[in-house]
Amino acid sequence: MSDSFDLGEPPQPATRAPDAAYRVLARKYRPQTFSELIGQDAMVQTLGNAIKRDRLAHAFLMTGVRGVGKTSTARLIAKALNCIGPDGQGGPTIDPCGVCEPCRAIAEGRFMDVIEMDAASHTGVDDVREIIDASRYSAVSARFKIYIIDEVHMLTKNAFNALLKTLEEPPAHVKFLFATTEVNKVPVTVLSRCQRFDLRRISAEQLAAHFAWVSEQEGVVAEPEALMLIARAAEGSARDGLSILDQAIAHGSLDGAGVTADAVRQMLGLSDRGAVRDLLGLILDTDAAGALASLRRQYDYGVDPVSVLRSLMETVHGITLTKVGTPPDAAQPMEERAARADWAAALSFPSLHRLWQLFLKGHDEVAKAALPIEAAEMALLRAIHASSLPDPGELARQIASGAPVATIAAPAAPTPAPAPAPEPVATGPVFPDTFEALVNRLDDSGSIAIAARLRHSARVVSYAPPEIVLSGSRPISADTLAEFGAALKALTQQAWRVTMADAPGEPTLREMQDAADAANKQRYMDSPMMKAAREAFPDAELETWPGQRSNA
Incomplete structure (x- = not known):
């Protein structure tokens, strides 16, 4: 990819050498065509069809998380609508040529008919009034006059209201392109006047492939596992990932080792996958001392305790998916896939769900704790203790298979001691017996x-x-x-x-009832099933039992 274009950057003086100033990767490899915009195929197809059928909307709204290409897409749309082709006779196209004057001027940020405004610093109604007044005049040299408003949700309520009429019925030569990360803050009256595109998070696989291409262009050797770690840390953002890759290249440039997985883990404070597997194995083996020592080793290496809990959650989630039958991730190392397959065969779904809940609770506690490493140790000890407890359902099945539990019925509630038989009544109506x-x-x-x-x-x-x-x-x-x-x-x-x-x-009727309930409960507690359950769960308390009567 050529690095001669820099969207939004003023043109460099002709006397400056090309390598006089280093440009970060996030700017150097900003998409120059729609084919270079990764992860947004649905939007590109929709725009392409709209251009071919001459069904262009007068306002577009791009929304999505940071770094997925909202502003870049707006600039590409501006190029696509104003491209005139190498021969100067072309029309709007989804594949702008990049060599005509409008394409080059837009790429270099000097095109007069593409006005870009940052709504975060131009929030008032006066700023919008300037746009409204200028929109009445035709474009100077382009097919369309295009207004790109970034972070449009930052406009004030009055500014949005002032824009509504022009946004609904703009002049034929005007197009509005909005970009925002918080679409919920944009008024519905504005949303209803725009054609909305929700830009998706870019998958880790697509990001890793893109980072591999960027590394190749930069002449840097990068391990696939390192690139996947960066892609996952980017959380779907190409800009975040390229910034991390830039840092990783600088981290390994002095020793010439390139971008390695160990260096990326150390740089980001991530847990080593092998160390996480060892730690999970120690937890499942109820080795408390070994698990705490493993956690402390990672902490001494600079790993954040929150990252350790997050890695344990990811591993448990991966094991659960493996047990369900989800195809394995091809980007994972073989030893990781083998370990997850072994655990999936050995652990039951209730055990995995219980581990997930324990690690999730521990993660939240560690993130808020004043003493993170101590909180992480307590979370691991809680998980170790819980992993040694039998599953209640499995325990009941084992008891049923080893003893005639199926025939053990809840003891019937005893009847109160009978009152003395009443003396027979010689004559008169029939009275209650007791x-x-x-x-x-x-x-x-x-x-x-x-x-x-x-x-x-x-x-x-x-x-x-x-x-x-x-x-x-x-x-x-x-x-x-x-x-x-x-x-x-x-x-x-x-x-x-x-x-x-x-x-x-x-005794009173109430006293007789309480005595009957106490005897009933004792018989139930003495049953073989309850004795086994109390041995497995010594801290458990029995609140209700079959045959218990209401205290009302």
């Missing part, structure tokens, strides 16, 4: 308050309907007894005699 049945009938009939007080306080000395002798766990007032007698008369249509006696009496 005091508990009588209280339940009161509850069902709507006398809820009376039933609740009797259930919690009354001890039965004798129950011989229509006579009841009670004693109280707590004093029972005369009013309560009177209300009880009235409720019984309304329920059975017969007068009852309710008296108090200074005698122990039976």
Whole structure:
């Protein structure tokens, strides 16, 4: 690729030598044609079809993360719309020639009819008013007068409102090209007037291939693994990746080693993949001392503890994908793929999901911790402890296969101790057989308050309907007894005699219920399945169990 063009840079004086000033790779290898714009094939195809069919919009909005080519795309569109070809007779084309005067002038940033404005430093309505006033005049020497507004979301609300009318119905010779990283801050009224292109993050594979080409052009030997590390660190941004590559070339230029993976890891503070695999192996082997020593070694080499947790998360994620059956990444070393395949065969999905959650929680804690390395050590120890615990589902299956767990049913709730059999009633209506049945009938009939007080306080000395002798766990007032007698008369249509006696009496209905629940829980805790579960999880607590009754 020729480096004679520098978009947006003033032309160099003719007397200056070509190599008088070094240009960073991000500027030197800025795309000069749409074919050099990597990772945005869908947008290029759409623009090409629009140009061929003469269906050009009057305003375009390019959005995406940093470094994916938004401003470069805007400049390329300006060249494509104003290119006249080598013979001066050409029209708009998706493949601008790059040699005609408009193409060269736009590339060198000196074309009068392509006005580029940074909205971050020109935010007010007065700046927009200048654009509106100037847009009324025809282009000086070009087919279209093009306004490129970078970081358009920085315009004020009034500036956006002032632009709306011109943006909706601009003169035929005017095109607007907007670029922004925060499209959510652009008003909907502006978005609806633009043809929007969402530029995608560039894949790591495409970035690595591009960096390999740049290294070849620069005469630098670069290891493929080093380029892949740079591509992943760039997070989809070509500019970020080229800046890192520039730094890596400078890092290795003195010893002539080129760009190596070890140098890139050291420069970026990344964990060595082999060290990460060793660390994960120590965690799975529950070797706490070895894991902490491995972490400290990486920390002493300058590796950020957050980077270690991130690398462990990436490894667990890769193992999970391998277990699912996702094709392996061709850019990974063979030993990495082999290790992930072995772990995928040995670890279950629940174990992998548990490791992921533990490392994710540890990553967040380390990122916020005042003592990062100490927090990282505690996160690893937590993961080591958890990795030694059996999976609850697998534990249940093992217990079921080794003991007749399938036949172990939840113990039935014991019935309260029966009250003394009531004396037979010679004549009269049929009364409930027990005091508990009588209280339940009161509850069902709507006398809820009376039933609740009797259930919690009354001890039965004798129950011989229509006579009841009670004693109280707590004093029972005369009013309560009177209300009880009235409720019984309304329920059975017969007068009852309710008296108090200074005698122990039976336990209250509530006490009998609590005793039954305690016995039920104890029988459940003594079952073989629960004993095995408590041995595996000694800190676990049983909150509910089959047959437990409501405390209401």
